[in-house]
Amino acid sequence: MPRLAAAAILWFGLWLPPLRSGLESDMALHMTVQIPLLALVGILIAPEVRRFEPRWLAEADWLGIPGIVLVLFSTSYWMLPVALDSALGDWRMEVAKFVSLPLLVGVPLGLSWQRMPPLGRLFVIANIISKVGALGGLYLAAPIRLCAYYRLDQQAEAGSALLAVTTAAILGAFLASFFGWSWRRPFPDAWKGRRAVATAADASPSLPT
Amino acid sequence: MxxxxxxxxxxxxxxxxASLGFATSGFRVITTEGARRLAVEHHPRAVPDVVLVDQDGKRFTFSTYRGKALLVEFIYTSCPTICGVLGDDFGHVLATLRQDGGTSGVDLLSISFDPARDGPPALRSYAGRFGASAPGWRIAVPATREGLRALLKSFGVVVIPDRFGGFTHDAAVYLLDGQGRLVRILDAGPPATLLAEAAHAVS
Incomplete structure (x- = not known):
């Protein structure tokens, strides 16, 4: 329940004019703060949604594949300059953004993530990192304005911000995949891995060829 | 499975x-500018016949230009950057038109979106800078704020304030055909290209 309350407060807070216009007046804040926070709203409510998820849907979401494909399509959509513009110029598209980012990105991510195999999760992380990085590079280098509602200098700033996010995500993904996720017990996988290698080498020298 | x-x-x-295809006009454009150009090309649109005031203080409307092709650009006279380029380009187009004896049936119109600062005196000084004179090349401002809003909306022009008291805006040239419909959105460029498109539109 506290998650649900946090999600509601976050969503309404983002919708209220001071924060909404403040974040949207700057392309970098729009792309690196508002959009990810709207997706986070969905991730926060996903555990509650799971209780109402019909059985057939949970079964059809085999290995989380349909869910994650939905996430990749929805994130790609809101990365299009023409989509960002539409949200700024048309209140109906703004509503669509505020509804679709939680429900079509955050919720399916929260639901499908648990069903995905570890390598599948890494694939998704790598895919998102490369997409955001490519977009950042494009915005930083593009000599023309890609969004009708933002200036060229704002576009370059947004590019730098996206590249900063990419760098942080690469570093985070590197540390997480080599040393594990937990802050409380650091490096559990690494220690486990060392023991496993030692045991395997001791027990049987022949690896499958 | x-x-x-x-x-x-x-x-x-x-x-x-389907949604990606819808947003990108069938996977052809990713920017609003691209979508706007494509939409106009496939579906020429009538523009509102608003009242404009030119550099001589005379009132006129788009219907004045019926039967002729009209090249339109959006400017503000205190613009330090792109409007100068637009003005020069229209100056070259005008020179080319005069060489041809002015029989090509093409007129030029620069519309200011800054009515607060651009009254007839400012328009006159801008006209003087680039050698514009009515009726071949009018520098004009919509007579009312509502007219300006309707024009910007219909042409799809987005004007955003910059950090120096001016505006960021596009550098496109808009082509209206003999029936007053917006048929093409072009890049400012060589007069020959603009005039070829204009000749095509009026024929």
Whole structure:
């Protein structure tokens, strides 16, 4: 329940004019703060949604594949300059953004993530990192304005911000995949891995060829 | 594989591709500018016949130009950057038109979107800078704020304030055909290209 309350407060807070216009007046804040926070709203409510998820849907979401494909399509959509513009110029598209980012990105991510195999999760992380990085590079280098509602200098700033996010995500993904996720017990996988290698080498020298 | 997996996946992919295709006008454009140009090219649109005031203080409307091709650009006279380029380009077009004896049936119109600062005196000084004179090349401002809003909306022009008291805006040239419909959105450039498009539109 506290998650649900946090999600509601976050969503309404983002919708209220001071924060909404403040974040949207700057392309970098729009792309690196508002959009990810709207997706986070969905991730926060996903555990509650799971209780109402019909059985057939949970079964059809085999290995989380349909869910994650939905996430990749929805994130790609809101990365299009023409989509960002539409949200700024048309209140109906703004509503669509505020509804679709939680429900079509955050919720399916929260639901499908648990069903995905570890390598599948890494694939998704790598895919998102490369997409955001490519977009950042494009915005930083593009000599023309890609969004009708933002200036060229704002576009370059947004590019730098996206590249900063990419760098942080690469570093985070590197540390997480080599040393594990937990802050409380650091490096559990690494220690486990060392023991496993030692045991395997001791027990049987022949690896499958 | 579970039951329902393939239909669900197919549904997600189909709706995903459909929305991306819809947003990008069939995977052809990713920017609002590209979408706008494509839309105008495929569906020429009538522009509102608003009242404008030119550099001589005379009132006129778009219907004045019926039967002729009209090249339009949006400017503000205190613009330090792109409007100068636009003005020069129209100056070259005008020179080319005069060489041809002015029989090509093409007129030029620069519209200011800054009515607060651009009254007839400012328009006159801008006209003087680039050698514009009515009726071949009018420098004008919509007579009312509502007229300006309607024009910007219909042409799809987005004007955003910059950090120096001016505006950021596009550098496109808009082509209206003999029936007063917006038929092309072009890049400012060599007079020959603009005039070829204009000749095509009026024929």
């Amino acid at each position: 579970t039951r329902g997996f393939l239909p669900l996946l197919a549904f997600v992919i189909a709706t995903g591709l």
